[in-house]
Amino acid sequence: MADVIARISIADPSDSRLDDFRDLNHSDRRPDRPGGKGLVIAEGVLVVSRLLGSRFGCRAVAGTAAKLDELLADPATAEAVRRTGCRVMEISREVLAAVAGFDLHRGLVASADRPVEHTVEQVIAGASTVVVLEGVGDHENIGSMFRNAAGMGVDGVLFGAGCADPLYRRVVRVSMGHVLRTPFAHTGGTPTTWQRSLALLADHGFTLVSLTPDPRARHIADVLDPPGGVPPAKVALLVGAEGPGLTEHAMRATDCRARIPMAAGTDSLNLAQAAAIAFYERQRSLRG
């Protein structure tokens, strides 16, 4: 029988062993941490279990007795806790609220260090579908995109200039932890590194597709699933920010421009929803 996992009971909110979870509304900026960025914070049983199953080194878990029971009932998760040797702290919901600064109704939270980020080469190696974001600053859109990417066969995500931090607490939550599983990399912040990354994708055989509401663009079904033709073996789907969209500069570096048709006089789709439709179409084109 596996060893029982030791839990440290803590009743004092000022206990320094709870510092990873202090004042969570302001925890995404940590001048004391490398790069000034916060720890990775996972909330709730599902997302914490995904953190424990990921390459992110878990530092600590804190939660109510009931939530810890629920978390550790899964043998793979319990094994991950043993392997990482992370600290497991049992605290009341009231103490957790006093530490976090608000009532964490999910009753469970975990922290992890930011690992060394993947390189662009690592993310695209073996991938057949990647998404490339430019200027996407909205945490909810990024989280939603990771959630959908994981569900619909996207192998990796690349971040160009101007994107928000994918390990921000809100992104982790909205992605339901998938940002901890689906590999991602940054292309680097300069126009040169951006161009180099797009060129690298082309060198690796990717067809680069710009997603745009421009009515002159081709129907995305004709691009990803050409009638009477064969779908591209590898696709890199470029998506820009809601509103401005992709820069002309970025679109010029792609093989073609694709649109999701919208009725005249209506509004373009929300960014994450447009991407979800593109992921769906890509997956549809590849089914047997």
Add this chain to the structure above:
Amino acid sequence: MADVIARISIADPSDSRLDDFRDLNHSDRRPDRPGGKGLVIAEGVLVVSRLLGSRFGCRAVAGTAAKLDELLADPATAEAVRRTGCRVMEISREVLAAVAGFDLHRGLVASADRPVEHTVEQVIAGASTVVVLEGVGDHENIGSMFRNAAGMGVDGVLFGAGCADPLYRRVVRVSMGHVLRTPFAHTGGTPTTWQRSLALLADHGFTLVSLTPDPRARHIADVLDPPGGVPPAKVALLVGAEGPGLTEHAMRATDCRARIPMAAGTDSLNLAQAAAIAFYERQRSLRG
């Protein structure tokens, strides 16, 4: 030259002519109004112009001079203001904030009475694609669905039991005003009226399709765009609440169950996103 539209300048937040816009965070319940529901409230130039172009009788518009200029610069909108005879009030952003109870950064707001609701028969007459919601209580999902429905060729929306009020202020905003344009109706709150509405759809030649994450369901592309076959002439797409989904009872009343394929170990799509993909697939199947 068209008459200049008279604007009433108001500097006193307690002026009773501004009552439609008082305390907007609590304006969705109005015991003094028919059914205890609030007026329809539209915010911002785009949504207010859509309200003015709709069948909803506009009562009043209030906004800053700059926003009123922007709104009335459109001849069709100015004509609608003249036609409805609604009161146009010019107020400062500070007065607007004092009335509404928070800073309305869009600087423009309009009110309308709730019109007599369409019947189910009216909504489905002439329609080739409708969406039928069951138990969808989330305002943001409903708003998002109307926004996408308008853009992707859905002709009408039917509400079964347990759905939130589609004219709630937040729905109007998230829908970008499309809830004021795309016709909708309620099936009535009893199992009998619900069954009768589904039977009516079938009588009118609609193929009833349940959207479900159940892996045993058919791929939605095979249902809406059968390979080598012809897409159904009329489709009613049933969508349930996030989490529980459609009731088994509802699904049994439909012709088939369709799924959007998701990778194992991931989460089903957000409700509005799943619906958006279904709308996309329906539109894709009908293109020439």
